Amino acid sequence: MAILAAHNLTKQFPGVLANDRVNFDLEPGEVHVLLGENGAGKTTLMNMLYGLISPTSGEIQVNDQAVHFTSPNDAIKQGIGMVHQHFMLVPVFTVTENIVLGVEQTKKRSSWFRGLGVLDRTSPEAKIRELAEKFSLKVDPRALVGDLPVGIQQKVEIIKALYRGAQVLIMDEPTAVLTPQEATELFEVIHALTAQGMAAILITHKLKEVMAIADRISVMHQGRMVGTVTPDATDESQLAEMMVGRKVILQVEKALAQPGAALLTIENLTVIDDRQQQVVSGVSLTVQAGEILGIAGVQGNGQTELVETITGLRTARTGTVRMLGEDLTNAPPRKIIEAGVGHIPEDREKHGLVKNYFLSDNMALCTYYQEPFAQGVVLQQPAIQAQADRLIPAFDVRPANPTATAGTLSGGNKQKVIIAREMSRGAKLLIAAQPTRGVDVGSIEFIHQHIVTAREAGLGVLLISAELDEILALSDRVAVMFQGSIIATMPIEEATREKLGLLMAGVK
Ligand SMILES: Nc1ncnc2c1ncn2[C@@H]1O[C@H](COP(=O)(O)OP(=O)(O)OP(=O)(O)O)[C@@H](O)[C@H]1O
Ligand SMILES: [Mg+2]
Structure with a gap:
């Protein structure tokens, strides 16, 4: 029964x-x-x-x-x-x-x-x-x-x-x-x-x-x-x-990284959270062009606040954030975007999309005031529409309807809209926080391949993921964050599941 x-x-x-x-x-x-x-x-x-x-x-x-x-x-x-x-x-x-x-x-x-x-x-x-x-x-x-x-x-x-x-x-x-x-x-x-x-x-x-x-x-x-x-x-x-409905490759293929110039340089960053607790303590790290730096860690060890600070959503108490030498510490988000930083936010509902806007408008959310999407203060709808017509099939967003409102999309498709936007506007550095959360295996394969291809073309990626599988599959280097600090950094060849697991629990 x-x-x-x-x-x-x-x-x-x-x-x-x-x-x-x-x-x-x-x-x-x-x-x-x-x-x-x-x-x-x-x-x-x-x-x-x-x-x-x-x-x-x-x-x-x-x-x-x-x-x-x-x-x-x-x-x-x-x-x-x-x-x-x-x-x-x-x-x-x-x-x-x-x-x-x-x-x-x-x-x-x-x-x-x-x-x-x-x-x-x-x-x-x-x-x-x-x-x-x-x-x-x-x-x-x-x-x-x-x-x-x-x-x-x-x-x-x-x-x-x-x-x-x-x-x-x-x-x-x-x-x-x-x-x-x-x-x-x-x-x-x-x-x-x-x-x-x-x-x-x-x-x-x-x-x-x-x-x-x-x-x-x-x-x-x-x-x-x-x-x-x-x-x-x-x-x-x-x-x-x-x-x-087809075979899925559960493991991404990638060539050895060819790191270039330093893109993101963070020095001695300290951040406090909404309850005045110090959640990021003296973090220093560098992301070079053409490499993926993965940050492994149990959620709640300061990763969220670190990303918020880099992307201008939270202020740093001490330390500096530089992009290609330009000081962006506590700069407004738009300045950070214009410096070439893309951001796939952890909370897509809150920071990623405007739910009652069309898909097409969500895809232009960071660039709507620039040419070709605007001339002066006048929005150019045909250009916004044309971009959506290009990105929807390229990122397999379903339904393929530019005038669907973002709120009606399924969870994984919302994520694909954000990824399409952040990976198509010429950013040099991508901050990817939990990029495949809620995404199906077929789309994970697609997103991972996209990130690896972009990295081969010189994109620098800071990957924050609670999924050890994702860290191990994508990263060229791995840093482990524990209680607000980076407690270890190693090349991917030295990173094993067991070693990272222990470090994530604070065991050195
Ligand atoms: N209120 C709505 N209005 C219009 N279309 C909708 C609405 N709710 C869901 N849909 C559509 O129905 C289809 C199924 O969506 P649903 O949310 O059930 O998918 P799902 O299997 O839960 O996906 P996911 O794994 O991404 O969460 C999608 O194409 C979605 O865009
Ligand atoms: Mg669902």
């Missing part, structure tokens, strides 16, 4: 058939992984199963009974919970307040208060502690959500779903923003849930994870369900081929 099932589920968006007669089922106690290239329709399918959007046709069943969801509330009542890719928590509220939000129980304290409901804090908190204990979710109910790292915020979202009685947990790319340690913990939690008969649907692009956690794997391709397999009957390269 299926706890949740989709029968011939179809979703037609204007101009895009996002789900085409999709069949899917989930059994109690199983982890069912949903795979598929960017834009395949995974999130759309989950959003229908959670009542966020309604199907154009087809049927959803819970325990073999047809259901009609008009909102997530209907899905929640049927025991379906979802943890979104972008958490929906209120940062200034406590964990408990966030969890009870919308399901507050009130109790009348005294006759004097009669009629005035008073929020009951004691019993929800006890229930939260009990859930946290049962599923080894280490969360303090009284902590302020805004103070918690992403991994813990995600646990709050899970407890929130459990608190509402979820029997099914849908998670859309839950590990994309987690450190390897946090991902391991998440998998332990998922195992604890399924051991009690609950079931989980997981979307991920990381094939190694799929093999480790899945009981069954379903693969989507261009809106259709192409097959369901078990991990013991498949391997990573077969899954990649099912997703993308």
Whole structure:
């Protein structure tokens, strides 16, 4: 018996058939992984199963009974919970307040208060502690959500779903923003849930994870369900081929680097974060033309703030940032862009795109005021359009529609728009922060090859990635960042997974 099932589920968006007669089922106690290239329709399918959007046709069943969801509330009542890719928590509220939000129980304290409901804090908190204990979710109910790292915020979202009685947990790319340690913990939690008969649907692009956690794997391709397999009957390269519809090279080929002049020179950089903590401590590094310097490190060791400082989004407390000798320390972002720095930001939703702008305008976001996109103060729409017509096929952005708004694109396609823009405007140095986060294996291959080709043509690249595989595949030199400092730098020939892993944990 299926706890949740989709029968011939179809979703037609204007101009895009996002789900085409999709069949899917989930059994109690199983982890069912949903795979598929960017834009395949995974999130759309989950959003229908959670009542966020309604199907154009087809049927959803819970325990073999047809259901009609008009909102997530209907899905929640049927025991379906979802943890979104972008958490929906209120940062200034406590964990408990966030969890009870919308399901507050009130109790009348005294006759004097009669009629005035008073929020009951004691019993929800006890229930939260009990859930946290049962599923080894280490969360303090009284902590302020805004103070918690992403991994813990995600646990709050899970407890929130459990608190509402979820029997099914849908998670859309839950590990994309987690450190390897946090991902391991998440998998332990998922195992604890399924051991009690609950079931989980997981979307991920990381094939190694799929093999480790899945009981069954379903693969989507261009809106259709192409097959369901078990991990013991498949391997990573077969899954990649099912997703993308062709063979994927999981390893990039590249010639030895021919480093040229120093492009980026950072000396003794010190940065403090929003809470006045020193998060970058005396960092010095150089990126030369024609080389890729990879910064390995567990997320949260100052990489984010380092990149923000280089790109003009945060001020340095001490030290200097130079590009081809020009002092750019604390310069405004536009000056840094004009000095030849491209930036693929870590948070594409916040720093990468304007969601309600067309794709074409997003592709001109850094250059719209320059020729040929503007003459004087007049925007030249034909030039902006022509650029999009060139970049969309070159970077395989789907749908290939320049007047689609960026917000309607799937996660991976948003990333491709940013990469197209940052890699096509003649930058000499590329700061690439988590460049393939949320990107499918076929597009990872494409982006990696693009970066390597550009580096062979003289581009210098500072690569920041939480994926050790990506660091090892692309870098010519590797630096390890730990607690705000670069604790080691080595040529790629000397970098092994084990050595980097130890350094990332601070073991020298
Ligand atoms: N609100 C919307 N309006 C128009 N088109 C949409 C909307 N939401 C999604 N789409 C389109 O539907 C298709 C499927 O998108 P979906 O987000 O389900 O893909 P996905 O498999 O989750 O991809 P990714 O791995 O990149 O997250 C895409 O072509 C997308 O552009
Ligand atoms: Mg998605």
